[in-house]
Amino acid sequence: MTPVEIPVEKWSGAVREVTLGSSYGGGTRGSTVSVGGETALPFLGFEGAMPHRPAIAVEVQDMHPADWSAELQAAWGDAMDDAATWAQKAVEAGADLIALKLRSCHPDQGDGSCEDAVRTVERVLAAVPVPLIVYGPGSADKDNEVLVAVAEKTKGEQLALGLCEDKNYRTIVAAALGNGHAVIAQTPIDVNLAKQLNILISDMGLPLERVLMDPNTGALGYGLEYTYSVMERLRLAALMGDSMTQQPMICTAGEEAWRQKEGRAEGDVPEAWGALAERGVAWEISTATTLLESGADILVLRHPASVSAMRDALDDLTKGA
Amino acid sequence: MALSGLQIYKLLPQTNCKECGFPTCLAFAMKLAQKGTELDKCPYVSDDARTALDAASAPPIKLATIGAGDRAFGVGNETVMYRHEKTFVHQPGLVVRVKSDAADLADVAARVAGYSVERVGMTLTLDGLAVEDAGGRAAAYAAAVAAARAAAPGLPLVLMSADAAAIDAALAGGAAAEKPLIHAATAANWQAMAEVAKKHACPLVIKVADGDLDGLLELSGQVRGAGVEDLVLDPGATTLAGELAAATQLRRLALKKGARELGYPLVAVAAAPTWQAELVRATQAVGKYAGVIILDHFEPAMLYSLLTLRQNIYTDPQKPIQMEPKLYEIGSPTADSPVLITTNFSLTYFSVAGEVEGAGIPTWLLVADSDGQSVLTGWAAGKFDAEKIAKTVKGSGIENMVGHKKLVIPGHVAGLSGEVEEELPEWKIMVGPRDAVDIPNYIKNVWGA
Numbered sequence: 001m002t003p004v005e006i007p008v009e010k011w012s013g014a015v016r017e018v019t020l021g022s023s024y025g026g027g028t029r030g031s032t033v034s035v036g037g038e039t040a041l042p043f044l045g046f047e048g049a050m051p052h053r054p055a056i057a058v059e060v061q062d063m064h065p066a067d068w069s070a071e072l073q074a075a076w077g078d079a080m081d082d083a084a085t086w087a088q089k090a091v092e093a094g095a096d097l098i099a100l101k102l103r104s105c106h107p108d109q110g111d112g113s114c115e116d117a118v119r120t121v122e123r124v125l126a127a128v129p130v131p132l133i134v135y136g137p138g139s140a141d142k143d144n145e146v147l148v149a150v151a152e153k154t155k156g157e158q159l160a161l162g163l164c165e166d167k168n169y170r171t172i173v174a175a176a177l178g179n180g181h182a183v184i185a186q187t188p189i190d191v192n193l194a195k196q197l198n199i200l201i202s203d204m205g206l207p208l209e210r211v212l213m214d215p216n217t218g219a220l221g222y223g224l225e226y227t228y229s230v231m232e233r234l235r236l237a238a239l240m241g242d243s244m245t246q247q248p249m250i251c252t253a254g255e256e257a258w259r260q261k262e263g264r265a266e267g268d269v270p271e272a273w274g275a276l277a278e279r280g281v282a283w284e285i286s287t288a289t290t291l292l293e294s295g296a297d298i299l300v301l302r303h304p305a306s307v308s309a310m311r312d313a314l315d316d317l318t319k320g321a
Numbered sequence: 322m323a324l325s326g327l328q329i330y331k332l333l334p335q336t337n338c339k340e341c342g343f344p345t346c347l348a349f350a351m352k353l354a355q356k357g358t359e360l361d362k363c364p365y366v367s368d369d370a371r372t373a374l375d376a377a378s379a380p381p382i383k384l385a386t387i388g389a390g391d392r393a394f395g396v397g398n399e400t401v402m403y404r405h406e407k408t409f410v411h412q413p414g415l416v417v418r419v420k421s422d423a424a425d426l427a428d429v430a431a432r433v434a435g436y437s438v439e440r441v442g443m444t445l446t447l448d449g450l451a452v453e454d455a456g457g458r459a460a461a462y463a464a465a466v467a468a469a470r471a472a473a474p475g476l477p478l479v480l481m482s483a484d485a486a487a488i489d490a491a492l493a494g495g496a497a498a499e500k501p502l503i504h505a506a507t508a509a510n511w512q513a514m515a516e517v518a519k520k521h522a523c524p525l526v527i528k529v530a531d532g533d534l535d536g537l538l539e540l541s542g543q544v545r546g547a548g549v550e551d552l553v554l555d556p557g558a559t560t561l562a563g564e565l566a567a568a569t570q571l572r573r574l575a576l577k578k579g580a581r582e583l584g585y586p587l588v589a590v591a592a593a594p595t596w597q598a599e600l601v602r603a604t605q606a607v608g609k610y611a612g613v614i615i616l617d618h619f620e621p622a623m624l625y626s627l628l629t630l631r632q633n634i635y636t637d638p639q640k641p642i643q644m645e646p647k648l649y650e651i652g653s654p655t656a657d658s659p660v661l662i663t664t665n666f667s668l669t670y671f672s673v674a675g676e677v678e679g680a681g682i683p684t685w686l687l688v689a690d691s692d693g694q695s696v697l698t699g700w701a702a703g704k705f706d707a708e709k710i711a712k713t714v715k716g717s718g719i720e721n722m723v724g725h726k727k728l729v730i731p732g733h734v735a736g737l738s739g740e741v742e743e744e745l746p747e748w749k750i751m752v753g754p755r756d757a758v759d760i761p762n763y764i765k766n767v768w769g770a
Binding site for chain 1: 404436437438439535537561563569578583596597601608623629634636668672675762
């Protein structure tokens with residue numbers, strides 16, 4: 001019997017490598033995280049390389065997020081009262097990176113000052129050796145103020161700063177450019193919009209080796225299939241050599257999954273949904289796995305049990321690669 | 322492999338008789354290649370040509386039907402690697418496995434048969450029960466299968482045993498009429514298994530270890546040679562990476578290389594020691610090409626996740642799910658709750674509903690019929706204009722539900738507010754945010770202010 005001839009796709013392009021964290025030139029990180037570099041579709045070791053295994057970031061906020069699911073409150077407990085403590089717990093739980101959200105700077109959440117934000121970032125940097133993603137509070141003007149202050153005071157740490165959107169990217173990109181940081185470019189579930197924002201950012205002179213793209217995650221049951229297909233198309237385009245789609249992708253699987261009713265509702269839901277203790281984690285795991293399979297290079301997660309499950313999954317997915 | 326128009330033309334009489342309704346044989350051939358007409362329209366086609374065309378038009382991944390009656394399900398017939406190319410058509414069957422000597426076998430069977438959950442207006446259910454031979458005598462296995470059938474009448478079954486005599490006994494005991502899937506013929510037992518599958522006319526899994534596709538090809542030839550045509554493949558990989566590689570390779574071989582010997586649906590045994598690990602494996606299997614997924618945990622949270630994922634992945638990407646246009650109650654809205662209007666594109670609806678629900682704001686959500694388009698595309702296409710908004714408000718009865726007359730329209734159609742005010746003079750039209758994520762803040766800080 002003649003052996004089966006395994007069909008292998010020949011790709012001409014590759015995903016760019018992006019490295020977060022630095023231990024020199026102002027950087028103080030004990031470890032760095034590189035992502036990207038793929039020359040084939042995710043985890044197809046028979047076809048090409050995935051030089052860096054996708055990384056897991058854990059989301060930490062600079063104020064106790066009282067609106068988070070009870071399940072998450074229970075998992076992190078008092079650590080949620082202090083970003084540095086929370087970050088340490090997250091690293092113990094298996095985080096490769098910390099995704100710190102400076103929520104308390106939001107005008108509706110206390111309107112914290114830039115000085116406070118910088119102090120929080122510095123405390124987290126001191127508490128953990130891993131690289132940091134720093135998200136502004138999610139209000140355009142305040143994002144700009146806060147992220148510029150943080151970027152300047154952490155020069156050389158090679159943070160990832162987010163979010164850059166089509167209407168609000170210049171200030172953040174400039175701050176990253178001048179201080180050795182990377183940025184996260186977020187666009188709403190669309191291949192062309194993602195390309196366009198990468199072009200705009202690149203036109204400002206920021207090397208594409210410092211740009212992650214966030215195709216805007218939809219949770220399981222809440223648009224996941226749109227994200228899935230847009231990510232597959234972006235990754236296929238990248239492998240076919242379309243330069244402006246070749247950025248590693250970051251997906252906020254945790255935030256999206258835990259925002260939904262399935263991640264929050266206790267009681268008063270059909271029995272077939274299962275208990276919240278299992279359901280929230282299930283929602284996060286399934287969302288995260290689907291995104292990994294379609295090309296996520298960094299997963300931002302919320303629950304320690306999901307972190308553990310996704311670490312095991314990545315061990316198994318990268319076996320023999 | 323599908324033939325091109327020219328390849329089909331060479332098989333036709335080439336007389337241009339026009340009796341098929343096309344001006345030339347070539348025009349007919351071109352239409353055939355696009356699957357726009359039927360070969361039977363040609364009265365003069367030769368038997369040889371018919372055989373060649375039939376073979377070429379057979380689906381690259383053969384359909385397998387598992388079970389009989391209302392709950393039977395088909396898997397296979399897939400035509401693409403990625404769902405953005407064309408819809409994935411036959412969603413994978415989710416099957417829960419139970420050991421034949423399990424004390425709670427009947428209980429599990431009944432729970433699997435009875436499990437259902439509502440989502441986007443659809444009822445989602447599990448597809449089958451796998452009864453795994455715990456070893457021992459064939460009669461004991463047959464009795465277990467009979468007990469499962471009694472506990473879950475009509476639920477499709479997967480019979481799992483390496484012992485052809487056990488499978489034969491179960492099928493002869495009455496299960497054969499329900500056309501269960503037999504798992505599995507291997508290099509060690511394929512003659513006996515093929516004989517049983519043929520005798521009872523049931524679909525048969527052929528199984529190898531560690532993604533050994535050469536072995537699978539050989540086994541496929543042997544089993545088909547023994548007269549069994551309805552096959553399902555189990556590549557037997559043990560890691561996620563191995564499963565993904567085997568599933569991808571088999572799909573490509575069938576679709577791109579026309580490998581008929583391997584053009585069958587796949588079964589993924591996703592079972593793992595913990596439900597979390599099992600969920601990861603099954604999640605991969607839903608997206609990456611499984612036709613049947615076998616699970617060991619009856620964990621509702623996991624099952625609900627997988628049913629939702631399957632619905633997501635198998636949705637037609639060209640034809641988004643639409644919501645029924647009507648008034649939706651999010652939470653338990655009262656006469657003082659805000660009234661929002663949006664379009665009936667399901668993702669738009671779920672974005673808005675998810676935000677207000679997540680923020681715990683009881684809301685009246687009016688959904689206008691925009692033919693399933695989002696706010697911006699619906700507005701651009703004239704499917705979501707002032708008239709449509711007014712019509713939706715008037716037809717909903719909302720004015721009797723609330724004590725106020727404040728209507729929030731999406732920020733993306735801020736320009737419509739004047740026109741809407743003219744159409745609905747008694748309402749105060751408020752312009753909400755562009756993005757759903759900003760709605761909770763808007764309601765807290767602007768709407769109530």
